[in-house]
Amino acid sequence: MAQRPTLILGVDLGVSTSSVSYRLLRHGHCADKIAPLALIRLRGDLTGSVPSELGSGPSDTWGHGVTPQHTRLKFLKLALVDPEELPPDPQPPSGRPGLVQDALNKIATEDSDTGLVAEYLKQTVRSLREAIEESGILAFGRNPATLNLIGDTEAAASTVRDTVLILDAGGGTVDIAAYTLGSQTPMAIDECIPSEGRFIGAVFMMEAFDSFARQQAQYHMGPDYGAVDQAALETEIEEAWETVQNVPASVLTRGTWSYWLDIQRLDHAPAPPARLAGHDIARTLRTITDQVVEFTLKQAYAVEVETGKRPKVVPR
Known part of the structure; x- marks a missing residue:
């Protein structure tokens, strides 16, 4: 039996920008020649004072650059609080960068649950459903599903058949x-x-x-x-x-x-x-x-x- 394609689903939750993408890795093909099946990006301001904007379409524009040809959705995103909203701290972080650094340090040292709330386009849901079916991940009787979790930098390295330096800015x-x-x-x-x-x-x-x-x-x-x-x-x-x-x-x-x-x-x-x-x-x-x-x-x-x-x- 031919090996089924591998479904790769990526969710990148960032401080100011996040993205969701997926692709099918069909074995026997060069990984670096497989174009992503879908990519939706979202952008929110750091204070959360306005809703984030999400666009999905043929180009990579997003946020304030979403054009009328894109489907435009709005949703709320967890955001950093202002220093004035924090309780008194004997050693408060220095401005917003201090808040970012403090928050990321806590995420790195403490267990935490993270959720991404968004509304997906029907076309995106349909394409993802087709990718899931083709990958066979749900066909437990014929091909038991396995799930491997890897970091986004490792996922990026999977597209290059060589030693690669990943710069995640x-x-x-x-x-x-x-x-x-x-x-x-x-x-x-x-x-x-x-x-x-x-x-x-x-x-x-x-x-x-x-x-x-x-x-x-x-x-x-x-x-x-x-x-x-x-x-x-x-x-x-x-x-x-x-x-x-x-x-x-x-x-x-x-x-x-x-x-x-x-x-x-x-x-x-x-x-x-x-x-x-x-x-x-x-x-x-x-x-x-x-x-x-x-x-x-x-x-x-x-x-x-x-x-x-x-x-x-x-x-x-």
Whole structure:
């Protein structure tokens, strides 16, 4: 009897972004040539003040980039709380990055149950049902089902027939692991060097930008900074961050691009906008991105020392 395909289902719950994907691994085919059958991504803000947005369609757009051609759904997602909502702590975390680091440390050291609440498209459910039937996972009489749980980095390594360096740049942490795919049938994935993670994820870049923007607003307003509507400023900074994320690094560093931050006063008196120069934004973000580059090179060198050759790199 021919070996049935293997069903791979992936759920990635991140600090700021999560995803659900699945694929059928048909034995005898090159794993790296099998396109995912379906991919749905969801995105929510870190404060949970607005519903997350989910889109499913032919492209990889999601969140605020979901187009009218996509099916658009909304749902609530567990989110980090604001420091002001926490009970008194003798040693409170430092701002939102501190909250992220504290929460991830607790998840790593304590048992916890995690659930993903979402509404799936009928087409997605139908495709997944067909994949389940083809895999034979429910055919207990003819082909007993087995379930193996592996980490997402190991799953990414299964698509490369070589030693591979997995760079998982998440919302809270950047994790780097190196694996070697020993065999596909049965699937055997061996760790090449010990995995390592650092708290240099997207939330820390966002915090750096937030601090920079507030400093510029304070410098711009001078002694009148106390009259600034802080709630409106926070909203404006969040909108600026959404824009900055879509600006290529080559444009930021060119020296001609700027973002003008709208300033609103509590007394509604007019106030000129504050300029956030692109090259200053790039310099601010490099305090984090340079750490990611240094971390990646360090792990790649460790793999080269261990195996004698440079690994392939797979961004996650």
